[in-house]
Amino acid sequence: MSDSSSNGSPGGAAQNQQQKDYYTALYQAALAFSYSLDLNEVLQSVVKSITEAMQVKGCGLRLLNPQTGQLQIVAVYGLSSDYIAKGPVELANSPIDSEAMCGTPVVIENIETDTRFQYKEAAKREGIVSVLCVPLEVRGEAIGVLRVYTSEPRTFHEDDIQFLSVLASLAALAITNANLYENLKYAYDGVMDVLWGASSVEIA
Numbered sequence: 001m002s003d004s005s006s007n008g009s010p011g012g013a014a015q016n017q018q019q020k021d022y023y024t025a026l027y028q029a030a031l032a033f034s035y036s037l038d039l040n041e042v043l044q045s046v047v048k049s050i051t052e053a054m055q056v057k058g059c060g061l062r063l064l065n066p067q068t069g070q071l072q073i074v075a076v077y078g079l080s081s082d083y084i085a086k087g088p089v090e091l092a093n094s095p096i097d098s099e100a101m102c103g104t105p106v107v108i109e110n111i112e113t114d115t116r117f118q119y120k121e122a123a124k125r126e127g128i129v130s131v132l133c134v135p136l137e138v139r140g141e142a143i144g145v146l147r148v149y150t151s152e153p154r155t156f157h158e159d160d161i162q163f164l165s166v167l168a169s170l171a172a173l174a175i176t177n178a179n180l181y182e183n184l185k186y187a188y189d190g191v192m193d194v195l196w197g198a199s200s201v202e203i204a
Contacts, residue, residue: 018055022163025053029170039174043075046171050148051078054160057128057151061171062089063136063144064101071097071145079126079149086122094118096133101142105161106133109153123149130154134165136172143172 028049032042047059058078062071071089091097095116100106108131111117112124117131128149136144146168 018053019159021053021055022159025049026163026166029167040075042174043171044077046167047075047077047146050146050164050167054148054163056148056154058149060084060147060149061136061144062097062147063175064091064142074144083122083126083128086119089118096131097145100133100135100145103135103137103140103142105135105165107131107156107161108133109155127151130156132156132160132164134161134168136168136175138172138176143175146171 029046032045043061047061050059051057056078058076060073060076060079062073064070065072069091071091071094073084073089076084089097091101096106096108096118099116106116108114108117111120111128111131117123126149129152130150131147133145133147135142136146146164148164
């Protein structure tokens with residue numbers, strides 16, 4: 001009996017190539033996180049790498065604004081400007097994101113038949129069929145979501161979910177570190193302003 005997942009079969013070769021693509025994307029993301037202080041540039045690089053590695057239509061990263069309750073897009077690749085501007089994504093009105101923000105990856109195999117998808121008509125115009133959504137978590141607290149979109153029916157497997165979840169964790173860590181850096185820089189600048197102000201008074 002032949003095994004479609006064996007290394008000698010077409011299915012096995014495709015699976016091995018997918019795994020190599022995932023390892024390459026993870027390595028590239030790790031380098032980007034390590035060497036760049038430009039968070040926007042890093043996140044944009046990540047969503048592009050995810051799109052190419054997973055061979056999907058597009059990828060988007062949204063962060064929750066606690067004041068408005070909206071998930072705001074901060075990095076996107078492969079989606080049209082019309083779809084991005086389709087309307088606000090409010091956590092209270094988006095079951096897929098609400099579920100993901102509770103820490104559970106969400107798979108939608110067909111947006112037309114799944115009641116959890118918020119903007120179905122816009123998605124159909126964009127040519128979106130399947131969606132995978134995972135949370136961005138920092139110390140157990142979700143700060144946003146990472147989604148991938150396909151233009152053909154797709155069954156997402158455990159390795160797909162794990163790959164996207166790892167990238168989401170790295171992105172969440174990078175965002176947290178960037179915020180910490182900005183806060184430290186702000187505090188440092190404030191201290192230096194006080195010191196220089198005091199020095200100028202003494203000199204005068």
